[in-house]
Amino acid sequence: MATSVVGLDIGHGVLRAAEVAGGSTAKPRLMKYHEVTFPADATHEGEVVEQDVLVRALKQLWAAGKFKTRDVVLGVGNQRVLTRDLSVPKVPLDRIKEALPFQVQDLLPIPVSDAVLDFYPVAEAQGESGPVIQGLLVAAAKSSVLANVRAVQAAGLNPIDVDLTPFALTRALLAGGGTRGTVALIHVGATTSCIVIATDGVPQFVRIIPSGGEEVTTALVNGIGMTPADAERTKSTMGLVREAYPPELMAACETTIRVTEDLLGSLRNTVAFYRNTRPNDPITNVVLTGGGSRLRGFPAALEEVTRLQVELGDPTSRFALAKAIDIHSLPSVLPAMGVALGLTLRAAS
Ligand SMILES: Nc1ncnc2c1ncn2[C@@H]1O[C@H](COP(=O)(O)OP(=O)(O)OP(=O)(O)O)[C@@H](O)[C@H]1O
Ligand SMILES: [Mg+2]
Numbered sequence: 001m002a003t004s005v006v007g008l009d010i011g012h013g014v015l016r017a018a019e020v021a022g023g024s025t026a027k028p029r030l031m032k033y034h035e036v037t038f039p040a041d042a043t044h045e046g047e048v049v050e051q052d053v054l055v056r057a058l059k060q061l062w063a064a065g066k067f068k069t070r071d072v073v074l075g076v077g078n079q080r081v082l083t084r085d086l087s088v089p090k091v092p093l094d095r096i097k098e099a100l101p102f103q104v105q106d107l108l109p110i111p112v113s114d115a116v117l118d119f120y121p122v123a124e125a126q127g128e129s130g131p132v133i134q135g136l137l138v139a140a141a142k143s144s145v146l147a148n149v150r151a152v153q154a155a156g157l158n159p160i161d162v163d164l165t166p167f168a169l170t171r172a173l174l175a176g177g178g179t180r181g182t183v184a185l186i187h188v189g190a191t192t193s194c195i196v197i198a199t200d201g202v203p204q205f206v207r208i209i210p211s212g213g214e215e216v217t218t219a220l221v222n223g224i225g226m227t228p229a230d231a232e233r234t235k236s237t238m239g240l241v242r243e244a245y246p247p248e249l250m251a252a253c254e255t256t257i258r259v260t261e262d263l264l265g266s267l268r269n270t271v272a273f274y275r276n277t278r279p280n281d282p283i284t285n286v287v288l289t290g291g292g293s294r295l296r297g298f299p300a301a302l303e304e305v306t307r308l309q310v311e312l313g314d315p316t317s318r319f320a321l322a323k324a325i326d327i328h329s330l331p332s333v334l335p336a337m338g339v340a341l342g343l344t345l346r347a348a349s
Helices: 051-065 093-103 142-154 165-173 214-224 228-238 247-277 298-306 327-336 338-343
Strands: 004-010 014-021 029-037 071-076 081-089 115-127 130-141 158-164 182-188 193-199 202-209 283-289 309-312
Touching: 004 338, 014 051, 014 327, 014 338, 029 051, 029 327, 051 142, 071 142, 071 165, 071 338, 081 093, 081 115, 081 202, 093 115, 115 142, 115 202, 130 142, 130 202, 142 158, 158 165, 165 182, 165 193, 165 202, 165 283, 165 338, 182 247, 182 298, 193 247, 202 247, 214 228, 214 247, 228 247, 247 283, 247 298, 283 298, 298 309, 327 338
Parallel strands: 004 071, 071 158, 182 283, 283 309
Antiparallel strands: 004 014, 014 029, 081 130, 115 130, 182 193, 193 202
16 A cells, blocks of 8 residues: 555634645545544744643544545645745755755844745746746744654654745645646635745745734734634624624624735735736636635625635545545545645645
């Protein structure tokens, strides 16, 4: 049997794990998927703050999920991750990566020695002194990555790789030959959202936005005095749909709309920025994922502000599903599965 790995997504109060066999083949197989919750303040924007809490949740996840491997790939993706355009002379990729620390200090706001660096090739071109590879430089603060790696090790697991979550999402939703043309992948999480603009499945542009569905919940709790559970329930029921609600709920409706407008504005501005910088590369449509995108009326509102057709992404579509996967339970978790699934495809794209 092909060896498998687990893609581990540390979300806002939820751990998601997907075990995949054949992650570098044309038809990877999703063997197992499981989620457990934990107190959300044990992490801050995806970074582990209270290791003990995470270790307990990870052990619970492994006990309940019955995964066949302890090899995990971790995601990293909050606003402490930077991506920059970078052109380098054309040499093999491993040599480009080796040389990064000596080339990129000017592009970073933190010392190179405190950063984990990676390079993602996008295209080849002819530079002034020979062929170059144009790509995306990715830099993450070591401290944030290490806290998560240590928590995973302390739970008896074996972190074999760390990858940027927007790239993982791209592999699950856009790569694999299924998507032609230039598409904007928009993923709305709880505290972090991201946009990847990819051509024929290859990321050209990545932007991470420190905002998501949790901002609405917080506004309902702090501004209106709801309990967090009430706020979640009210938000999921009302969404952005303005109806004749009782007066006490009208304020919640207005708050949800107002707070979400800020996020929609950031997404619209990001799409506009790409359109302005690459006028010859029109975006054809949006693929939308992430739990925050389930807010009623959000896809339509996004269509309106971006003037692009929005389709809901299915991160499992590239995968064969093993018998252990209960398809009936998938729809409720589907929008948020993309990161865990995409992390298992590290070697595939
Ligand atoms: N039906 C729904 N209506 C409105 N919002 C929803 C719905 N379902 C989930 N959400 C919101 O989606 C957000 C969670 O999204 P997701 O699960 O993708 O985030 P996460 O991965 O846990 O967090 P992050 O990626 O920011 O670390 C929460 O703010 C939640 O309230
Ligand atoms: Mg997430």
